[in-house]
Amino acid sequence: MPSPSTSAESDELNTRVVLVQRPEGMPKPENFRVEHGPCEAPGEGEVAVDVHFIDVQPAMRGWLVEQPAYTPPIPLGGTMRAQGVGRVVRSRHPAFLAGDYVLGLNLGVQSRAVVPGSELTPVDAALAPLHEYVGALGSSGLTAYFGLFEVGRVKPGEIVVISSAAGAVGSVAGQIAKQLGCRVVGIAGGPQKCAYLVDELGFDAAVDYKASDLLSALRAQCPDGIDLYFDNVGGVLLDCALLSLRKYARVVISGMISQYNSPTPQPLHAHGMLLVRHARMEGFLVRDYLPEFPRARAVITDWLSSGKLRTRSHILEGVSAFPEALPMLFDGRSFGKLMLRVR
Amino acid sequence: MPSPSTSAESDELNTRVVLVQRPEGMPKPENFRVEHGPCEAPGEGEVAVDVHFIDVQPAMRGWLVEQPAYTPPIPLGGTMRAQGVGRVVRSRHPAFLAGDYVLGLNLGVQSRAVVPGSELTPVDAALAPLHEYVGALGSSGLTAYFGLFEVGRVKPGEIVVISSAAGAVGSVAGQIAKQLGCRVVGIAGGPQKCAYLVDELGFDAAVDYKASDLLSALRAQCPDGIDLYFDNVGGVLLDCALLSLRKYARVVISGMISQYNSPTPQPLHAHGMLLVRHARMEGFLVRDYLPEFPRARAVITDWLSSGKLRTRSHILEGVSAFPEALPMLFDGRSFGKLMLRVR
Numbered sequence: 001m002p003s004p005s006t007s008a009e010s011d012e013l014n015t016r017v018v019l020v021q022r023p024e025g026m027p028k029p030e031n032f033r034v035e036h037g038p039c040e041a042p043g044e045g046e047v048a049v050d051v052h053f054i055d056v057q058p059a060m061r062g063w064l065v066e067q068p069a070y071t072p073p074i075p076l077g078g079t080m081r082a083q084g085v086g087r088v089v090r091s092r093h094p095a096f097l098a099g100d101y102v103l104g105l106n107l108g109v110q111s112r113a114v115v116p117g118s119e120l121t122p123v124d125a126a127l128a129p130l131h132e133y134v135g136a137l138g139s140s141g142l143t144a145y146f147g148l149f150e151v152g153r154v155k156p157g158e159i160v161v162i163s164s165a166a167g168a169v170g171s172v173a174g175q176i177a178k179q180l181g182c183r184v185v186g187i188a189g190g191p192q193k194c195a196y197l198v199d200e201l202g203f204d205a206a207v208d209y210k211a212s213d214l215l216s217a218l219r220a221q222c223p224d225g226i227d228l229y230f231d232n233v234g235g236v237l238l239d240c241a242l243l244s245l246r247k248y249a250r251v252v253i254s255g256m257i258s259q260y261n262s263p264t265p266q267p268l269h270a271h272g273m274l275l276v277r278h279a280r281m282e283g284f285l286v287r288d289y290l291p292e293f294p295r296a297r298a299v300i301t302d303w304l305s306s307g308k309l310r311t312r313s314h315i316l317e318g319v320s321a322f323p324e325a326l327p328m329l330f331d332g333r334s335f336g337k338l339m340l341r342v343r
Numbered sequence: 344m345p346s347p348s349t350s351a352e353s354d355e356l357n358t359r360v361v362l363v364q365r366p367e368g369m370p371k372p373e374n375f376r377v378e379h380g381p382c383e384a385p386g387e388g389e390v391a392v393d394v395h396f397i398d399v400q401p402a403m404r405g406w407l408v409e410q411p412a413y414t415p416p417i418p419l420g421g422t423m424r425a426q427g428v429g430r431v432v433r434s435r436h437p438a439f440l441a442g443d444y445v446l447g448l449n450l451g452v453q454s455r456a457v458v459p460g461s462e463l464t465p466v467d468a469a470l471a472p473l474h475e476y477v478g479a480l481g482s483s484g485l486t487a488y489f490g491l492f493e494v495g496r497v498k499p500g501e502i503v504v505i506s507s508a509a510g511a512v513g514s515v516a517g518q519i520a521k522q523l524g525c526r527v528v529g530i531a532g533g534p535q536k537c538a539y540l541v542d543e544l545g546f547d548a549a550v551d552y553k554a555s556d557l558l559s560a561l562r563a564q565c566p567d568g569i570d571l572y573f574d575n576v577g578g579v580l581l582d583c584a585l586l587s588l589r590k591y592a593r594v595v596i597s598g599m600i601s602q603y604n605s606p607t608p609q610p611l612h613a614h615g616m617l618l619v620r621h622a623r624m625e626g627f628l629v630r631d632y633l634p635e636f637p638r639a640r641a642v643i644t645d646w647l648s649s650g651k652l653r654t655r656s657h658i659l660e661g662v663s664a665f666p667e668a669l670p671m672l673f674d675g676r677s678f679g680k681l682m683l684r685v686r
Contacts, residue, residue, distance in 0.1 A: 068619050070590075234615070253618045267610030272577070275596045275626035276411050282625075283618030 014039045016110030017080045017322045022065050022073075026261045026330060029323035031064065032080065040114045041090075047117045048090040051107050054340040055083035055134035056316075056325045057168070058232075061260035070285050080109035080322065085123060085133040086342075093117025101125045103133045105287070109322045111342050121293075127301050135337035136304060136311050137297050140168035143254055143286045145296045147230060148173050151284045152252040156181045158227035159246070161218065163237045165203065166193035166312075168337035169254055172300075173230050174203050175309050182228075185221045187214070187237060189332045196335075201310060215240045228252065234259045235266045242270035245277045253283035261330055312336030357382045359453030360423045360665045365408050365416075369604045369673060372666035374407065375423065383457045384433075390460045391433040394450050397683040398426035398477035399659075399668045400511065401575075404603040413628050423452035423665065428466060428476040429685075436460025444468045446476045448630070452665045454685050464636075470644050478680035479647060479654050480640050483511035486597055486629045488639045490573060491516050494627045495595040499524045501570035502589070504561065506580045508546065509536035509655075511680035512597055515643075516573050517546050518652050525571075528564045530557070530580060532675045539678075544653060558583045571595065577602045578609045585613035588620045596626035604673055655679030 013036045021031045042048045062069045063081055074081055084107030088100040093116070096102065101123040107113040123133050135141060147169075148154045160177040162170045165186025174197065177184045185205045186197040194206035205221045207214065218226075218240055225246035231238055234256030241251065251274075259265045274281055289296070303309035314336040316325050321340055328334040356379045364374045385391045405412045406424055417424055427450030431443040436459070439445065444466040450456040466476050478484060490512075491497045503520040505513045508529025517540065520527045528548045529540040537549035550560045561569075561583055568589035574581055577599030584594065594617075602608045617624055632639070646652035657679040659668050664683055671677040 068616070070619055070621070253614075256615055256618060259615060265612060265615055267612050268614050269608060269610050271596075271611050271614065271624070272599055272602060272608055273411070273626075274624060275599060276413055278413070278626055278628045278631060280623060280625040281614070281617060282623040283616075283621055285621045288621060 012039050013037065014110055014112040015319045016108065017319060018077055019064060019074045019080055020076065027061060027064060027326045032323040034320040039112045042092045042114050045093050045116055046114055047088055047093050047096050047120060049086040049102055049104065049107060049113045050089050051084045051086040051111055051113055051342045053085050053131045053134045054109055054342060055138055056329065056338040056340060057140060058255055058257045058260060058329050060326060081106055082109045083134055083138055085130055091117065096120065101130065109319055111319050128304050131313055131339060132304060132311065134339050135168055135313060136172055136300055136309060139286050140337055141172045141300050142293060142296055143169045144172035144176060145300065146286055146289045147252045147254045147284060148176055150289060151282050152228045152230060152250050154180060154182065154228055159183045159222055159224060160228045160230065161185045161187065161222060161226045161241060162230045163187045164232035164257060165197055166335060167232060170232055171201060172309065175201055178202050179308060193335060209237060215243060218244050230254060233257050239268060239270045242273045245273050245279050247277050249277055249279040251279065251281035253281060257330060314338045315341050317341055355382050356380065357453055357455040358662045359451065360662060361420055362407060362417045362423055363419060370404060370407060370669045375666040377663040382455045385435045385457050388436050388459055389457055390431055390436050390439050390463060392429040392445055392447065392450060392456045393432050394427045394429040394454055394456055394685045396428050396474045396477045397452055397685060398481055399672065399681040399683060400483060401598055401600045401603060401672050403669060424449055425452045426477055426481055428473055434460065439463065444473065452662055454662050471647050474656055474682060475647060475654065477682050478511055478656060479515055479643055479652060482629050483680055484515045484643050485636060485639055486512045487515035487519060488643060489629055489632045490595045490597045490627060491519055493632065494625050495571045495573060495593050497523060497525065497571055502526045502565055502567060503571045503573065504528045504530065504565065504569045504584060505573045506530045507575035507600060508540055509678060510575060513575055514544060515652065518544055521545050522651060536678060552580060558586060561587050573597060576600050582611060582613045585616045588616050588622050590620050592620055592622040594624035596624060600673060657681045658684050660684055
């Protein structure tokens, strides 16, 4: 968030996206406004960052409204919150120098961020392409990593099903599970995404939720049931997975994309299977694993550079593309990690 | 279960309850038939037991029908399955002698059981009253114990809410949590049960689900939210608890009494709170902790004899009371641990 400063530091303008209206249902471009203003100067302990890539992720939907959530809502008129990666322009924090690449969990949807240095993480641009720091090395990849290992306690050889499997989180989760020798079945929408999962990412099978009776298709691919369901979607898919659980199964609630735009969430019917199968359903917040992020990033960086982990980015150009980008996460138009390229 | 034997061993008759019809909705007396027949002789490795007390518990409802469940359904014409405690009449198993008191997880609803000795556990009738072995020392008490400690991972000082709190499982769970210094709120039906929780068992508060707007009442008693919800009921109570969870809360699904007699289970609406609160909901089967039963029984025996754990039994007389007893678990008429006294 910009520090309170009245004078612009340079002639350059900061382009930012602010929330002007809380959405009902699907977010619309008119919920946001693109503003241009002077670039703020960093105060003591702060750092000014030229933003290069901005993360666009489904959790953002929750930040737009006043409801129980793990993060407070963005105030009307406030800059849209976002993870980003960029380069230090000016630093008044001892840990950073101009020219350093940094990752910020809250750089915001803007071209120039001024944030406390304590909120930034240094990034080695030589180790991985910069945009991966908002994808596989950002909260999407970390969500996959901690969701599978810490929450799901995945074990080699298990039967793992992943929803929104062609998305930024699911595609990483599925590839990690494959590396562990799991049987991995991805659920995605449409033949193109399903083919991508099997042909390019090496999933064992894909189920097209648009084409099939999901429960039958899931059971056909997992005749012995599911050990771990990594859910990004909620709704009907969650019920179908619950009905297919094996004993001691785990359901990792990473997200509920299908529900974020509904005024009333779709009810769940098969939660009794948790009792019948001695199973566990658990939600989590990736930020709770913050102290372990460096360790996880080191592992994911290795996987990326060795080619064990493949990624697909869906890049839109410029800060001002944000209002059009956000709905793409919910209507199936995004394919791969959605992000904005600023520079 | 009776061993295949054609000749009666004695003139004594075995009275048993068999399932003759699978119930729809609430179990009815006509779903069962009381039969009198010759007592079987134990085969090699088997033991004949005179049953003293028979457990009557909600999970039985699930054994009556063909549906996904953790135990196979009782066949039509088969003896009703039940935990029981009794005394050995004749033994063809080296570990048991006539006169020994034994506990069996499957003695059945009958006056004389013939079962493999390997299924029996010796019982010291001097350590605790015999009927406690189907209550606080039986699967009800063990469900409370393992549900709280193993599944719920209860910690001292937490805010614990328990449904069906005046029941066999809930009353034990609540008293254990109190011993740990938790704030314990019980949900029960009617002023008599609520008074019992607070005045006799030392709960911090009780909420009468029949009298109050449950969500408001729960929030009034737990203004800071719930750390652990020990659920025996499911349905609306589960939704209200989910809406009141604190961060890192756990929901222990011990049972879903409110749902067992419904053709279609009541849907759940607030499961998204698991994501928002980084919370966990987990079902479990107490038999999965079988190897640890002796350790838990030793602890509970101590609590019983020192008066730290108080119990209330609801005892009906005779095997043939079973068909009338079972529905009492679901319509609120049972108060305390429901069981049959055979001798």
